[in-house]
Amino acid sequence: MNQTQNTNIAGTTIDKDILNDMLMTEKYVSGTYETAVMEAANETVRDTLRQIQDEEQQHAKMIFDAMNQRGWYTPQ
Secondary structure (H helix, E strand, O other): OOOOOOOOOOOEEEEHHHHHHHHHHHHHHHHHHHHHHHOOOOOHHHHHHHHHHHHHHHHHHHHOOOOOOOOOOOOO
16 A cells, blocks of 8 residues: 555545645744734844745645645635
């Protein structure tokens, strides 16, 4: 049995659950960085936080694309 065929108790694929958890985490982290950017008093810190937030959003996009290609996440 390969890894993509493993299922959890609910009967969904473990890969789907892992990717979903990763995507939700990226969304949360990105939102946290957004708040930090808005509240940063130092422009250098603000720019650094923006860069990190952009990287988080790129990670989320990669995860979203992987899920969307598998039919595991469909935007509304």
